Amino acid sequence: MRRSFAFLLAAGIILSARCGFAQTLVAPDEIVIYVHSAVTNADFVEGLVCELGRVLVPKVRAAEIDMRFTQADLATPSQLRVETVGPAFDQATAADRGNAFRYLILPYDLKATGLNYVFSNTFLDGTGVGVVSIIRLMPRDAGLSRKRVSDVTGDRLYKLMLKSIAVLAGLRTDGCIMKFPRTLQELDDKAAEFCPPDRAALVAAGLLKDRPFGACNTVAMAAR
Secondary structure (H helix, E strand, O other), X not given: OOOOHHHHHHOOEEEEOOOOOEEEEOXXXXXXXXXXXXXXOOXXXXXXXXXXXXXXXXXXXXEEEOOOOOHHHEEEOOEEEHHHHHHHHHHHOHHHOOOEEEEEEEOOEEEOOOOOXXXXXEOXXXXXXXXXXXXXXXXXXXXXXXXXXXHHHHHHHHHHHHHHHXXXXXXXXXXXXXXXXXXXHHHHHOOOOOOHHHHHHHHHOOOEOOOOOOOOOOOXXXXX
């Protein structure tokens, strides 16, 4: 029988945070990555699922989703309003609500209130939902092979999602992979690992494996 979120919360591990108060870290049963049907090049998905699966205890799987958006979802003529996309995605994937962290990967640009754009958004309303856009993550340099494009995109998604997963689990720190990237260069430059105290807390909570397991056929991750 699958554990409910309520059970997980009740059994959460109280850990000391750097900011001086206790945090309850809660590991989900699984991570579900929903790839929007409008994503035309989803080569990165297999590698992303593999890389996350190497380091996370919960099962990681991917699925396709066909969500429709209207004028009401637009923040600008070319950007979706992330504040409306998140709740709509939560409703569309309600069957997984309560035992999984759910992520929507979109090919459309995202805007949040007060920001010109966002790579991703993690919703802290208890739904366990995150939304990520790949439109700014896919490299567009001339001469790159399709595999290299896939690997770099997957690498950037990996950093954004691993941080978001930790945030949804209850971690509130800002070092190493938890840093907020304001630009694509900052995203590329920041660490792909958790700081040691954060890592220890996440391992103790049953979210991170003590050691990564397995290998993935990706180029970008090989440098880590």
